[in-house]
Amino acid sequence: MSARRGLRFVPALTLLALVGPVAAGLIGTLLPAFGYLPAAGLTDWGLAAFAELGAWPGLPASVRLSLTTGLIATALSLAIVTLALAGWQGTPAFRWIERSLSPLLSVPHAAAAFGIAFLIAPSGWVVRLFSPWATGWERPPDLLILQDPAGISLIVGLVAKEVPFLLLMSLAALGQTEASRSLLAARTLGYGRVAGWLVTVFPQVYRQIRLPVFVVLVFSMSVVDVAIILGPNTPNTLSVQIVRWMGDPDLALRLRAAAAAMLQLALVFGGLLAWRIGEWAFARIARRILVRGRRGCMLDRTRGLSAGAILLIAVALFAGIAGLALWSFAGFWSYPNALPDMLILRSWMRHGPELLGPLGSTALIAGLAAGIALVLTIGCLEAEHRHGVRMRRAGAFLLYLPLLIPQTAFLPGLQTLMLSAGLQSGLWPVVLAHVVFVLPYVFLSLADPFRAWDTRLDIAARSMGTSADGVLWRVRLPMLLAPLLTALAVGLAVSVGQYLPTLLVGGGRVQTLTTEAVALASGGDRRAIGIYGLAQTLAALLPFAAAVLVPRLVWRNRRGMRHDG
Amino acid sequence: MKFIAFAAATLTATTAFAQTDPADWDAVVAAADGQTVYWNAWGGSTTTNDFIAWVGERVAEDYGVTLEHVKLSDTADAVSRVLAERSAGQDSDGAIDMIWINGANFAAMKDAELLFGPFAEQLPNWSIVDVEGKSVQTDFTVPTEGLESPWAMAQVVFIHDTADLPEPLADMEAIAEWAAANPGRFTFPQPPDFLGSTFLKQALLDLTDDATPLYAPVEEADYEAVTAPLWSFLEELTPNLWRQGRAYPQTGPRQLQLIADNEVDLAISFSPGEASTAIANFELPDTARTFVLENGTIGNASFVAIPYNSSSTEGAMIVANFLLSAEAQARALDPEVLGYGTVLDVAALPEAERALFDNIDLGIATLTPEELGTALAEPHPSWMTRIEADWIERYGVAE
Numbered sequence: 001m002s003a004r005r006g007l008r009f010v011p012a013l014t015l016l017a018l019v020g021p022v023a024a025g026l027i028g029t030l031l032p033a034f035g036y037l038p039a040a041g042l043t044d045w046g047l048a049a050f051a052e053l054g055a056w057p058g059l060p061a062s063v064r065l066s067l068t069t070g071l072i073a074t075a076l077s078l079a080i081v082t083l084a085l086a087g088w089q090g091t092p093a094f095r096w097i098e099r100s101l102s103p104l105l106s107v108p109h110a111a112a113a114f115g116i117a118f119l120i121a122p123s124g125w126v127v128r129l130f131s132p133w134a135t136g137w138e139r140p141p142d143l144l145i146l147q148d149p150a151g152i153s154l155i156v157g158l159v160a161k162e163v164p165f166l167l168l169m170s171l172a173a174l175g176q177t178e179a180s181r182s183l184l185a186a187r188t189l190g191y192g193r194v195a196g197w198l199v200t201v202f203p204q205v206y207r208q209i210r211l212p213v214f215v216v217l218v219f220s221m222s223v224v225d226v227a228i229i230l231g232p233n234t235p236n237t238l239s240v241q242i243v244r245w246m247g248d249p250d251l252a253l254r255l256r257a258a259a260a261a262m263l264q265l266a267l268v269f270g271g272l273l274a275w276r277i278g279e280w281a282f283a284r285i286a287r288r289i290l291v292r293g294r295r296g297c298m299l300d301r302t303r304g305l306s307a308g309a310i311l312l313i314a315v316a317l318f319a320g321i322a323g324l325a326l327w328s329f330a331g332f333w334s335y336p337n338a339l340p341d342m343l344i345l346r347s348w349m350r351h352g353p354e355l356l357g358p359l360g361s362t363a364l365i366a367g368l369a370a371g372i373a374l375v376l377t378i379g380c381l382e383a384e385h386r387h388g389v390r391m392r393r394a395g396a397f398l399l400y401l402p403l404l405i406p407q408t409a410f411l412p413g414l415q416t417l418m419l420s421a422g423l424q425s426g427l428w429p430v431v432l433a434h435v436v437f438v439l440p441y442v443f444l445s446l447a448d449p450f451r452a453w454d455t456r457l458d459i460a461a462r463s464m465g466t467s468a469d470g471v472l473w474r475v476r477l478p479m480l481l482a483p484l485l486t487a488l489a490v491g492l493a494v495s496v497g498q499y500l501p502t503l504l505v506g507g508g509r510v511q512t513l514t515t516e517a518v519a520l521a522s523g524g525d526r527r528a529i530g531i532y533g534l535a536q537t538l539a540a541l542l543p544f545a546a547a548v549l550v551p552r553l554v555w556r557n558r559r560g561m562r563h564d565g
Numbered sequence: 566m567k568f569i570a571f572a573a574a575t576l577t578a579t580t581a582f583a584q585t586d587p588a589d590w591d592a593v594v595a596a597a598d599g600q601t602v603y604w605n606a607w608g609g610s611t612t613t614n615d616f617i618a619w620v621g622e623r624v625a626e627d628y629g630v631t632l633e634h635v636k637l638s639d640t641a642d643a644v645s646r647v648l649a650e651r652s653a654g655q656d657s658d659g660a661i662d663m664i665w666i667n668g669a670n671f672a673a674m675k676d677a678e679l680l681f682g683p684f685a686e687q688l689p690n691w692s693i694v695d696v697e698g699k700s701v702q703t704d705f706t707v708p709t710e711g712l713e714s715p716w717a718m719a720q721v722v723f724i725h726d727t728a729d730l731p732e733p734l735a736d737m738e739a740i741a742e743w744a745a746a747n748p749g750r751f752t753f754p755q756p757p758d759f760l761g762s763t764f765l766k767q768a769l770l771d772l773t774d775d776a777t778p779l780y781a782p783v784e785e786a787d788y789e790a791v792t793a794p795l796w797s798f799l800e801e802l803t804p805n806l807w808r809q810g811r812a813y814p815q816t817g818p819r820q821l822q823l824i825a826d827n828e829v830d831l832a833i834s835f836s837p838g839e840a841s842t843a844i845a846n847f848e849l850p851d852t853a854r855t856f857v858l859e860n861g862t863i864g865n866a867s868f869v870a871i872p873y874n875s876s877s878t879e880g881a882m883i884v885a886n887f888l889l890s891a892e893a894q895a896r897a898l899d900p901e902v903l904g905y906g907t908v909l910d911v912a913a914l915p916e917a918e919r920a921l922f923d924n925i926d927l928g929i930a931t932l933t934p935e936e937l938g939t940a941l942a943e944p945h946p947s948w949m950t951r952i953e954a955d956w957i958e959r960y961g962v963a964e
Contacts, residue, residue: 056962057958057962061962062962121826122828123827123828139827139828142749142809144808144812147812149811228815232812233755233812233815233961234755234811234962235961235962244757332825332847332850332851334826334827334850336827344847350615351611354614354618503642509603511635511636515636519636519637519638520608520609520611520636524814524816524819524821525818525822525848526822527611527847527848528611
């Protein structure tokens with residue numbers, strides 16, 4: 001059958017769709033970095049752009065910021081998720097955590113960052129609640145909390161957003177491990193709960209979430225929108241500075257931006273290398289401790305800490321959204337009032353009708369991009385299963401290329417590519433550009449559960465005369481319903497949150513909730529930001545709600561199929 | 566195959582519709598009917614967005630032109646887009662039909678020959694523009710040569726919260742003294758934000774004894790000597806700024822939020838009506854007022870320009886012409902709507918149209934034209950670039 005033979009080519013097609021744009025985009029960055037930008041009349045090859053970059057006085061601080069905020073935010077997020085799982089997985093309290101954190105994953109980064117900014121600012125909600133009656137601050141204190149030069153508030157914002165992501169990824173992975181039995185065995189041997197989980201379950205889980213962790217690391221090191229809102233500005237992180245230079249009317253600065261993009265690329269690889277070395281060192285130390293045979297019951301004391309951290313994140317994100325909601329209805333609202341002077345509908349009447357157009361295009365683009373990505377992903381994985389067309393390590397690495405390369409490094413080049421190919425700006429180019437970013441996430445979230453599926457079931461079904469397609473449709477996919485829906489929801493949320501690809505490839509003509517929200521964000525009107533932030537959140541929230549609820553409904557009488565640990 | 570055929574058809578179609586001569590207005594009106602104009606304009610101000618939406622309704626009614634507002638966070642994005650299109654060889658049917666532009670972005674596009682025109686002085690409504698009294702034919706000293714059409718006048722004012730700062734401050738030295746007495750209560754948008762850079766230019770114009778060198782390219786002047794007063798002023802002011810100058814608001818409207826949050830009491834604005842509009846929108850306390858410095862403040866015009874590769878140049882000219890109508894100018898002036906200054910010579914308008922302007926209540930915090938006084942001209946753009954870079958080196962990357 002031709003369809004079945006066609007499956008062999010799906011991995012190649014998928015890689016082409018991913019690597020082509022990235023490679024072209026990188027060339028589009030590489031050339032200007034070495035002085036070649038004919039559009040601006042610059043054709044002198046050389047290292048001048050790098051020399052200029054080196055002479056920029058903000059460079060050391062900017063590089064340090066990107067490295068420290070990225071590494072610390074990733075390590076902290078992983079530690080919180082791991083300790084929370086170790087301490088609470090399988091308990092009723094954990095199910096509550098899971099249910100409250102999963103929807104928060106869908107809160108777009110920019111909206112979450114705004115929510116948190118309003119909470120922790122010196123004139124923010126927390127200070128307002130205690131002022132002036134407890135603090136004595138009649139005016140907001142002149143404290144550098146937001147945008148602090150050390151990037152602490154940026155780290156806080158990143159951790160708040162990455163913990164739900166890693167938690168959801170871990171939960172999807174846990175369905176493929178022998179968590180309960182391993183833990184039971186460890187506890188029978190006298191290990192404490194936390195120590196037993198770390199010793200037996202963590203290695204199984206970490207193997208499956210390693211790529212999500214890398215993605216978190218790369219993202220944290222090169223994020224733009226969160227860094228603009230919460231990060232320092234004197235100087236910016238390197239990726240924000242790249243965007244600033246790219247946008248400067250002085251076209252010669254493109255060269256410096258391209259050189260900085262190359263540096264950002266090197267930094268990201270350096271960060272990944274540092275993480276790998278950390279993994280190796282951690283494993284060695286852990287092994288040495290393990291052979292001593294201590295049962296580590298003292299570690300159970302971290303349960304309070306991890307629960308506290310998760311609770312704080314949940315409260316912060318929920319309060320942030322509540323803040324957005326309240327601002328969207330607020331009349332005049334000044335410090336130190338904890339609530340607005342009055343509630344008005346005017347902001348919604350002004351902006352509500354404008355929402356509909358962007359909302360429609362957001363849903364359409366996200367649905368198409370995530371759908372295409374899911375089909376390609378299943379095609380790849382099934383081809384691997386049936387024909388052994390297994391992507392080699394290099395192939396797997398290329399698949400994640402768009403996530404391991406900062407967006408600012410290759411998007412302008414991608415734009416030029418699409419123009420040269422005669423693709424007019426419009427809906428479809430944007431959808432295809434979104435696929436480049438959506439596909440890796442979908443693949444990342446589906447591949448491990450898909451591969452970890454017990455192939456003995458395949459043999460059993462085939463021996464009863466079911467065709468390969470029959471096994472896929474009637475056994476494998478239904479069994480993997482929860483990871484499939486999770487992958488789709490991740491894909492939708494990723495698409496909803498895309499800013500640079502929508503703006504650049506769409507020529508600005510394709511307006512989504514995110515492009516509108518970021519444009520408004522530059523103006524700082526909290527009422528409009530509140531409305532667009534809420535709309536953005538809802539657009540990404542509904543698929544996640546479905547990803548959690550549908551398996552529960554479909555498999556309400558099959559506990560083992562729900563993949564909820 | 567199908568795709569190639571489609572591309573070829575598109576190409577032929579755009580070649581067939583050659584751009585209409587701006588002087589033949591009837592032909593422009595006829596060609597514009599049914600066109601869609603993508604206006605790339607900064608989308609950070611919700612009042613501006615509402616105004617543009619209204620313009621869209623009006624040109625659709627009168628001319629059958631569909632106006633789409635592409636909201637930018639930075640005008641330079643649009644410049645980059647046109648540039649990218651040209652480097653990709655897309656010389657027709659570009660994504661952008663009109664840009665809200667001025668200053669360095671205009672200079673860059675004009676320099677790179679990325680603009681359609683000249684068209685501005687052929688627009689029918691050009692005849693009612695106040696060419697003598699307002700700087701609508703130069704943009705930061707760069708001659709516009711009809712490549713961009715003015716639509717709003719802006720002038721620097723300072724917004725102060727009279728609950729904490731009751732009296733206007735006379736000059737930059739008074740601002741520095743007040744900041745020293747009230748540390749942490751003043752800031753300005755971080756250069757290279759245009760408003761932040763405008764603050765630096767405004768400070769230099771106010772502090773210098775001789776402004777003449779500022780109106781010629783910076784290379785022709787003794788930069789160190791001319792800017793020395795500015796740097797000693799900032800040396801004194803910066804430690805007394807909000808957050809001791811270790812962080813800055815990133816845009817102008819963000820300052821309004823800081824006043825509303827009672828974090829600062831004084832902010833710079835490029836729109837005399839902004840404070841009144843913001844009070845009406847609950848974005849500023851009703852105690853906010855505005856003032857100008859005794860020796861005057863910088864003023865400039867906002868323009869619209871048409872990229873060379875737009876395929877809706879006629880529609881864009883219709884919009885540019887409508888923006889110059891008394892109806893649109895009076896609406897923009899209304900602080901309930903926008904609060905932007907007009908580019909028209911109101912006194913020379915016919916009675917009925919003049920009445921549109923006379924009936925506008927400028928708002929509680931807006932100065933009258935007499936109080937605003939004569940605007941100071943913008944220095945040559947090279948000064949802004951150099952001062953910006955210098956400020957960033959001194960203050961923008963300090964740890």
